[in-house]
Amino acid sequence: MRVMLVHNHYRSAAPSGENRVVEVEGEALTAAGHQVIRFERGSDEIGQWPAAKKALLPARIVWSGEARRGLLAALRGHRPDVVHVHNTFPLLSPSVLYACRDAAVPVVATLHNYKLACASGDFFRSGAVCHDCASGRPLRSVLHGCYRGSRLATAPVALGTSVHRQAWRSLVSAYVFVSASQRDLLAGLGLPRGRVVVRHNLIPRREIPRAAPEPAVMYAGRLDEAKGARLLMAGWDRYLRGPGGGQLRLVIAGSGPLTREVAAWASARPSARLAGQLGSAACGDLMSRARAVLLPSAWEETFGLAAVEAMALGVAPVAAGHGSFTELITHGVDGVLFRPGDPGALARALAGAAADPQRFRSYGEQARQTYERRFAPERSLDELLEIYRFAIAHPA
Numbered sequence: 001m002r003v004m005l006v007h008n009h010y011r012s013a014a015p016s017g018e019n020r021v022v023e024v025e026g027e028a029l030t031a032a033g034h035q036v037i038r039f040e041r042g043s044d045e046i047g048q049w050p051a052a053k054k055a056l057l058p059a060r061i062v063w064s065g066e067a068r069r070g071l072l073a074a075l076r077g078h079r080p081d082v083v084h085v086h087n088t089f090p091l092l093s094p095s096v097l098y099a100c101r102d103a104a105v106p107v108v109a110t111l112h113n114y115k116l117a118c119a120s121g122d123f124f125r126s127g128a129v130c131h132d133c134a135s136g137r138p139l140r141s142v143l144h145g146c147y148r149g150s151r152l153a154t155a156p157v158a159l160g161t162s163v164h165r166q167a168w169r170s171l172v173s174a175y176v177f178v179s180a181s182q183r184d185l186l187a188g189l190g191l192p193r194g195r196v197v198v199r200h201n202l203i204p205r206r207e208i209p210r211a212a213p214e215p216a217v218m219y220a221g222r223l224d225e226a227k228g229a230r231l232l233m234a235g236w237d238r239y240l241r242g243p244g245g246g247q248l249r250l251v252i253a254g255s256g257p258l259t260r261e262v263a264a265w266a267s268a269r270p271s272a273r274l275a276g277q278l279g280s281a282a283c284g285d286l287m288s289r290a291r292a293v294l295l296p297s298a299w300e301e302t303f304g305l306a307a308v309e310a311m312a313l314g315v316a317p318v319a320a321g322h323g324s325f326t327e328l329i330t331h332g333v334d335g336v337l338f339r340p341g342d343p344g345a346l347a348r349a350l351a352g353a354a355a356d357p358q359r360f361r362s363y364g365e366q367a368r369q370t371y372e373r374r375f376a377p378e379r380s381l382d383e384l385l386e387i388y389r390f391a392i393a394h395p396a
Helices: 015-029 043-048 051-055 057-062 065-078 095-103 139-144 151-163 165-170 180-185 229-241 259-267 280-288 304-312 343-357 357-375 377-393
Strands: 002-009 035-042 082-086 107-109 174-177 196-198 214-219 249-253 272-276 292-295 316-320 334-337
Touching: 002 015, 002 043, 015 035, 015 174, 015 304, 035 107, 035 357, 043 165, 043 334, 051 057, 057 151, 065 095, 082 095, 082 357, 095 107, 095 229, 095 343, 107 334, 139 151, 139 214, 151 165, 174 343, 180 196, 214 280, 229 259, 229 343, 249 280, 259 272, 280 304, 280 334, 292 343, 304 357, 334 343, 357 377
Parallel strands: 002 035, 002 082, 082 107, 107 174, 174 196, 214 249, 214 292, 249 272, 292 316, 316 334
Antiparallel strands: none
16 A cells, blocks of 8 residues: 655654654555655754745645645645645645645544644643633634744644634545544534544554562653643652652653753752653653553543553553543553542652552552553554545545
8 A cells, every 4th residue: 555644743852742643654555565655844954044934924824835735746646545644733734735736645643632723832821721722713712822922923833723623524535633522522523423433543552571570760751730740740749748758759850841840849859850851761760660651640641651552561551531531541450540630649649659569569560451451552553544545445
């Protein structure tokens, strides 16, 4: 099968799970003998643009004639069987959908976030979950300045969503949601139900180390409010003040807007260490030796790669009990769910991990079984190919 992947890579300074998913799935398709053609742009290039070109970026967010022409030429040159669209923001724009229509190539679109309804893409505003625009009508996002805290910056994002709402509904042959919770939260978009499927992200299998877990827990992710960085710090302080506090160490891997705040906090606590942004291998090594992996997300994660990556390594995830985590993790079986936004609940989960290492080892063993049963890469690839076949057989 000839598959063209269409993706706008996020900035290198803000490492993205979406970027990783696109790379991993492309590699899996190639390894299985399929021809993968990439049509990609990277947000890093914006920094190299002259001022005049940067000034036109808001218009490009709504419609990129350059992307449309480039993709149309690539489609006619490579003649793929199917196009798999991932992220189109900000350099590609929905114009790529029209290019696929004009070339008569079916489109599969993976919706990694909430961007089709929410200007910021995360249903999160002013430190709390927000569903004001869940119906797909983004006017309130402009009033709140949801994208980068600016009404001016939000306006073209909202306009692009509104102008191309019908294109997203009619020019896509199959919509892939990465969790059932994400699908349900975006039900207001009115996408054709017969073309909607839930498919979890492909997480490669990892070798489980034989060394015994260390008395440590790990956070791996972006350091910002939505990911729960402040909740992590507050929960850890509660844990340290409680009975038996201090038996565990905390390793934090990642970077983001709150890096300085987290670094200052960790430097004042001998039990906590900020490891910084790590590569996949180094991060996986630390994760494999942890008693648990912490996912304190304040926003409703559409998937949560670190949860399933932990499971693949036989490590128990400890996650906020909302969003996709409630369908990925079975509380008390292969991990722990705690009340979202509650540092005391996180502290109690940490105390449990400190007091009963054998129970958490059992969770980790079951987590690995869950991974093999539900998230094995072979199964995930088969599901993706079946979606491609459906799109080819039922073009929009």
